[in-house]
Amino acid sequence: MIAAAAPPALWRAFFRSPKAMVSAAGALLLIGAAFLAPITAPHEPFTLGTFNLMDSELPPAFMAGGDPRFLLGTDMQGRDVFSAILYGMRISLTVGFLAVTISAAVGTLIGLVAGYRGGLLDAVLMRLADVILSFPTILIALLIAGIARAALPQAAAGEAAIAVLVFAIAINEWTQYARTVRGQTMVEARLDYVKAARVTGVADGTILRRHVLPNVVSPVIVIATINLALAILAEATLSFLGVGMPPTSPSLGTLIRIGNENLFSGVWWVVVFPAAALVLLVLCVNLFGDWLRDALNPRLN
Amino acid sequence: MPSTPASTEPRLCVRGLTVRYGEADAVKEVDLDAHAGEIVAIVGESGAGKTSIGAALLDLVDPPGRWNAERATLDGEPIDFARCHVRGRDISVIFQDPQTALNPLFSVEAQLTQMLRHHERVGERAAKARAVEMLEEVGIADAAARVRQFPHQFSGGMRQRVVIALAIACNPRLVIADEPTSALDVSVRGQVLDLIKRLARERGTAVLLITHDMAAVARIADRVAVMRYGNIVETASTADLMEHPQHPYAQMLIDAVPPGDRTISRFKVPDLAPAAHSGRSPDTWLRAEGRDSDTGAGANSGPVLQLEGVTKRFALSPGLFGRGGRILTAVDDVSFCIGRGEAFGLVGESGSGKSTIAQLVGALHAPDGGTITFAGKTLRKTSKSQALTAYRDGLQMIFQDPFSSLNRRMRVGDIIAEPILTRRTASRGEVGNIVGGLLERVGLPANAMHRYPHAFSGGQRQRIALARALAGRPRLLICDEPTSALDVSIQAQLLNLLMDLKDDLGLSLLFITHDLPVVRQVADRIGVMHRGRLVELAGADALFDTPKDPYTRTLMDELPHRHTHPHPAGAL
Numbered sequence: 001m002i003a004a005a006a007p008p009a010l011w012r013a014f015f016r017s018p019k020a021m022v023s024a025a026g027a028l029l030l031i032g033a034a035f036l037a038p039i040t041a042p043h044e045p046f047t048l049g050t051f052n053l054m055d056s057e058l059p060p061a062f063m064a065g066g067d068p069r070f071l072l073g074t075d076m077q078g079r080d081v082f083s084a085i086l087y088g089m090r091i092s093l094t095v096g097f098l099a100v101t102i103s104a105a106v107g108t109l110i111g112l113v114a115g116y117r118g119g120l121l122d123a124v125l126m127r128l129a130d131v132i133l134s135f136p137t138i139l140i141a142l143l144i145a146g147i148a149r150a151a152l153p154q155a156a157a158g159e160a161a162i163a164v165l166v167f168a169i170a171i172n173e174w175t176q177y178a179r180t181v182r183g184q185t186m187v188e189a190r191l192d193y194v195k196a197a198r199v200t201g202v203a204d205g206t207i208l209r210r211h212v213l214p215n216v217v218s219p220v221i222v223i224a225t226i227n228l229a230l231a232i233l234a235e236a237t238l239s240f241l242g243v244g245m246p247p248t249s250p251s252l253g254t255l256i257r258i259g260n261e262n263l264f265s266g267v268w269w270v271v272v273f274p275a276a277a278l279v280l281l282v283l284c285v286n287l288f289g290d291w292l293r294d295a296l297n298p299r300l301n
Numbered sequence: 302m303p304s305t306p307a308s309t310e311p312r313l314c315v316r317g318l319t320v321r322y323g324e325a326d327a328v329k330e331v332d333l334d335a336h337a338g339e340i341v342a343i344v345g346e347s348g349a350g351k352t353s354i355g356a357a358l359l360d361l362v363d364p365p366g367r368w369n370a371e372r373a374t375l376d377g378e379p380i381d382f383a384r385c386h387v388r389g390r391d392i393s394v395i396f397q398d399p400q401t402a403l404n405p406l407f408s409v410e411a412q413l414t415q416m417l418r419h420h421e422r423v424g425e426r427a428a429k430a431r432a433v434e435m436l437e438e439v440g441i442a443d444a445a446a447r448v449r450q451f452p453h454q455f456s457g458g459m460r461q462r463v464v465i466a467l468a469i470a471c472n473p474r475l476v477i478a479d480e481p482t483s484a485l486d487v488s489v490r491g492q493v494l495d496l497i498k499r500l501a502r503e504r505g506t507a508v509l510l511i512t513h514d515m516a517a518v519a520r521i522a523d524r525v526a527v528m529r530y531g532n533i534v535e536t537a538s539t540a541d542l543m544e545h546p547q548h549p550y551a552q553m554l555i556d557a558v559p560p561g562d563r564t565i566s567r568f569k570v571p572d573l574a575p576a577a578h579s580g581r582s583p584d585t586w587l588r589a590e591g592r593d594s595d596t597g598a599g600a601n602s603g604p605v606l607q608l609e610g611v612t613k614r615f616a617l618s619p620g621l622f623g624r625g626g627r628i629l630t631a632v633d634d635v636s637f638c639i640g641r642g643e644a645f646g647l648v649g650e651s652g653s654g655k656s657t658i659a660q661l662v663g664a665l666h667a668p669d670g671g672t673i674t675f676a677g678k679t680l681r682k683t684s685k686s687q688a689l690t691a692y693r694d695g696l697q698m699i700f701q702d703p704f705s706s707l708n709r710r711m712r713v714g715d716i717i718a719e720p721i722l723t724r725r726t727a728s729r730g731e732v733g734n735i736v737g738g739l740l741e742r743v744g745l746p747a748n749a750m751h752r753y754p755h756a757f758s759g760g761q762r763q764r765i766a767l768a769r770a771l772a773g774r775p776r777l778l779i780c781d782e783p784t785s786a787l788d789v790s791i792q793a794q795l796l797n798l799l800m801d802l803k804d805d806l807g808l809s810l811l812f813i814t815h816d817l818p819v820v821r822q823v824a825d826r827i828g829v830m831h832r833g834r835l836v837e838l839a840g841a842d843a844l845f846d847t848p849k850d851p852y853t854r855t856l857m858d859e860l861p862h863r864h865t866h867p868h869p870a871g872a873l
Contacts, residue, residue: 192706193716196766199663199698200720200773201690214710 013295020295023287030281034089041083042069046249051078057267073269076262081270084255085277091251092278095162096231099169104224106170107177112208112216114178115185126182129175137230138237141168145243161245169234173227177220184216218296225289229282236278252278310377312337312507313358313475317371320353320362320531327353327366329531335475335507340498342510342518342539344554345528346788351511353531355477358509359388375474390420393473395497397480399460403452409436409463410448413470420471435466439496458489462496469500476501479511486650487815491859494521513788515558516818519543527551557793559818561860564842567800568793568822583738586727587774587806604638605777605809606662610671611635613657631657633833634671639777644803644810646824646841648817648856653830655813659781662811663698664689676776694724697770701782703762707754713740713765714750720773739768743798760791767798777809784819796823817860821845829853 014020033040045051055078059066066073072081114122132140148164188194189212197207232252238244239253240260247254252274259271311334320328328350335341343351357368360382373380375391382388396402404412413432417423423431429448436444439462452460461481468476478497482490498521501508510522518525518539525542527535527550535548546552556569613632632654639645649655660666662673664680673680678692697720700706707716717736721727727735737747743764754762763783770778780799784792800823802808814820820827820841827844829837829852837850848854 192700192702193708195660195663195665195700196698196706196769197719198665199693199696199779200723201693202719202723210711211708215708 010295017291017295019287020291023284023291026280026284027288030089030277030284031093034086034093037083037086037090041080041086042071043080043083045079045084045087051080053078059267060269060273072273073267075258075270076267081273084250085252085274088250088252088255088274089277089281091162091245091249092232092235092253092281095165095169095235095251096228098162098166099173099231099235100224100228102166103170103173103227104177104220107174108181108213108217108220110174111178111181112185112212115182116189116204116208116212118186122182125178129178132172133175135172137169137172137234140172141165141234141238142241142243144168144171145238149243161249165235165238165244168238169231173231176223176227180219180223181216184219185212188212188215222289222293222296225292226286229285229289232278232282232285252281310374311335312339312376313509314372314374314377315358315370316373318354318357318368318373319370320350320357320366320368322366326531328357328368331528331531331533333509333526333533335509337474337505337507338502339524340501340508340510340522342512342522342525343528343533344512344515344518344525346513346554346790349528350531351528352479354528355394355479355509355511358475358477359392359394386420389416389473390471391473392475392477393468393471395461395464395468395476395478395481398484399452399457399464400484402464403460403467405452408449408451409455412463413448413467416467416470431470435470436463438469438500439463439466440492441466456489457485458493461485461489461493465493465496465500469504469506472504473506475507475509477509477511480513481510482517483512483514487817487859488650488855490517491520497521515555515789516561527554553790557790559793559796559816559822561818561821561845564821567797570790570793570797583735583742583771584805586735586738587771604640605643605676606811607638607674608658608662608671609636609674611658611661611668611673612670613654613661613666614669630833632661632668635830635833635835636671637828637835637838639809639811641776641809642803642807643826644800644812644824646820646827647811647813647830648815648820648827649830650815652832654833655830656781658830659698659779659811659813662777663696663779664693695774695776696779697773697775697777698779698781699763699766699770699783701785703759703766703786706766707762707769709754711753712750713752713754713757716754716765717750717769717772720769724773726774736768736772739771740765742771742802743768744794760787760795763787763791763795764798767795767802771802775808777811779811779813781813782815783812785814785816792819799823817845817856829856 014024038044043051051074055067055070055074056076058070058074058078060073061068061071063073070080070082072085074080075084110125114125145164145168148160152160194207194211197211202210235244235251236253236256239251240257242257245251245254247258250258255274256271256278259267259274263271313333313335315331315333318328318331318333319326331354333341333343333354343354345351353362353366353368356362357370358373358380362368380387380392403409407415410429410432413435414425414428417428417431418425433444433448436448441447441459441462447455452463455463465481481497482493485493494517497508497510500506510517512518522539525537525539526533527542527548529550535542535546535551537547542551543555546555553570559568611632612630612634615629615631616627635654635658637645647655647658657666661668662675664684667682667684668680669682671681675692676695678688680689680692684692707713714733714736717739718732721732721735722729733750736750740747740749745761745764745768749757749765754765757765783799784795787795796819799810803810810823812820812823824841827839827841828835829844829850831852837844837848837853839849844853845857848857
């Protein structure tokens with residue numbers, strides 16, 4: 001009986017693991033604060049007229065010359081860094097969640113079909129995945145983001161930035177789900193309960209949905225958690241390189257890029273705090289993903 | 302053993318042996334003796350604690366398990382595991398699976414010489430010479446050349462001989478053989494057992510044969526200890542136990558063993574406590590005629606299933622896009638038919654193609670040649686998926702492995718309801734009642750439907766699989782080794798149940814097994830498969846009493862009934 005840990009057992013394991021609890025709490029706190037940015041942020045940094053050039057380049061509140069209104073200081077245009085981080089994280093997380101959801105759904109579907117059908121369809125889909133996997137993620141993403149930038153008019157490019165980023169990241173990551181699900185599907189499809197369903201005359205689609213999918217879904221959840229961190233990083237990288245979110249609606253990566261350009265003028269807080277937020281977010285998600293992978297892996301139990 | 306004077310100290314003497322895992326005692330205060338040259342069998346069903354005895358005598362009880370004994374001596378000296386050389390030289394072991402008992406990275410010679418040089422002061426050259434001798438002694442031809450080979454170059458039976466050579470290399474005083482033949486093909490089991498017996502006699506080694514296989518016990522054991530729930534309930538000479546078992550459990554165990562030499566109508570085993578019957582017998586629903594395929598008289602008179610010249614090939618090493626490569630002909634021009642209400646047995650070794658036939662009949666593979674006709678609908682190479690669905694109506698299958706045959710993420714009730722809902726043979730409102738009735742029909746309580754498969758034992762899961770098959774209202778039930786993963790008493794109960802269902806419902810059976818005594822009890826006619834071909838087809842009694850094909854005869858020679866009355870050891 002090598003099944004994945006049943007949900008109650010998983011909860012018990014969760015409450016016994018400090019690593020799991022701390023990382024989950026950290027991730028939830030950051031994610032919650034980011035998505036509730038309009039409530040949690042003290043300022044609206046991207047609404048013109050709510051910030052004042054007079055407040056530009058103020059150091060964090062706890063330093064000499066700091067202003068208590070701006071906890072982590074302000075940037076070159078007088079925007080509150082703390083609020084910018086919250087709004088930026090919201091964009092980063094949106095891109096991450098969308099990319100993961102789309103790639104997991106597409107990859108799982110392709111993996112199920114390829115693994116169950118086999119034959120030529122399987123061969124073609126998996127060679128396609130091999131080709132995609134042989135390109136570095138960032139290269140494909142740069143390519144797509146670059147094309148989108150050139151193809152779309154300047155105004156639309158800003159609007160479509162999130163969609164372009166999600167697509168650029170998802171097109172690479174579906175392959176991981178597809179490969180894992182395909183392998184697992186091939187194992188499950190050979191088991192007798194699937195044969196019994198086939199002999200009974202259950203339609204293939206129903207077999208995949210009712211029998212195979214529930215038995216292959218736990219690795220998908222693990223990959224999705226770990227890939228959320230990767231997607232956030234990919235988004236940050238693209239934005240840092242200038243092909244991601246525009247400065248008018250900056251993500252964490254954009255904030256780091258803007259801050260980086262001014263690093264040597266001494267306003268370190270503009271780059272250090274967004275970068276720290278990014279590291280903290282990715283670390284929490286990653287630690288939780290690691291724990292989930294171990295907890296759901298029957299061989300390690 | 303009769304030839305051993307009663308006054309001498311037995312080779313192995315164990316008193317009050319207890320093995321404990323956590324709070325549960327796997328073995329409770331067991332006493333056991335074995336004399337030099339004697340084979341003592343410890344029999345019992347899974348969980349009886351027989352393997353724990355072997356583990357304790359080797360001091361290999363896995364922590365947190367613990368063992369202790371008031372007395373455990375070899376030739377009167379206490380077994381002291383703090384001393385080195387106890388394991389391997391004084392006590393050695395033959396494991397169940399020769400596949401994993403040998404290190405695949407070292408040659409047989411390296412493994413044998415390491416054993417010899419570790420325990421005895423012998424030089425490299427002498428050890429190598431001894432290794433060859435050992436292989437010769439266990440009956441491996443061309444030992445001088447084969448000793449340099451690696452484990453994967455030996456067949457299963459030969460590999461087990463190598464394991465035996467390792468076990469006896471240092472002349473141990475006691476050998477513990479833990480299910481030494483369960484992982485082997487039927488046709489080589491007898492030879493390996495005979496080898497163990499010969500070596501025990503010639504070398505005066507005491508052997509503890511731990512097994513669930515009563516045929517193996519009958520073939521080589523001198524005395525038998527019957528275990529249940531960690532206790533030895535009866536110890537007797539093999540002949541006495543087989544003829545006059547005293548303890549009710551021993552009696553039941555003997556009765557549950559299918560005899561190879563005669564046909565009995567039902568096994569004398571207590572059926573599962575009949576569940577509190579709610580009176581909703583599913584039999585009327587199961588027998589409901591007037592199914593659309595049942596119209597013509599043709600469906601009722603002719604055979605239910607007919608195979609004509611069926612051939613199936615598999616590609617062994619698929620190319621880049623799944624084409625090309627070597628071809629294995631798994632089923633080669635096989636023809637037979639099964640009548641209404643008939644049980645047809647198909648026997649053969651692993652790899653003989655019998656399971657492929659099950660899958661072909663179940664339309665899980667398309668035949669490469671020939672036709673399969675079931676209830677008037679014909680399946681051939683070119684059949685489309687719609688035709689497959691129509692063909693499969695009235696066909697159900699039960700499988701060997703009770704753990705993989707049920708979806709672990711579905712409730713038992715949903716598992717059993719699936720065939721009903723798929724074929725729409727009952728309205729949604731009736732399904733719950735029918736599922737409950739089916740569960741009771743196979744000897745499980747109706748409320749089992751609310752639980753998941755992991756809550757049930759192997760035998761219970763096999764009953765659930767049977768209930769699911771019945772829910773498809775089958776005319777033909779394909780049984781692919783349905784009992785080979787089960788304990789003998791559970792097997793007897795399931796076989797009784799199958800035979801009852803066959804009689805009550807007029808069910809046709811295609812019963813596939815490697816176990817000849819089992820197929821004799823179940824089948825009306827039997828086909829023998831060998832390397833993809835059907836080499837003989839005859840009525841069950843005719844096949845067993847007067848086998849015609851030479852391969853069938855070699856199979857029959859392995860049957861235990863020719864060995865049920867072992868000669869006293871002294872007569873050898």
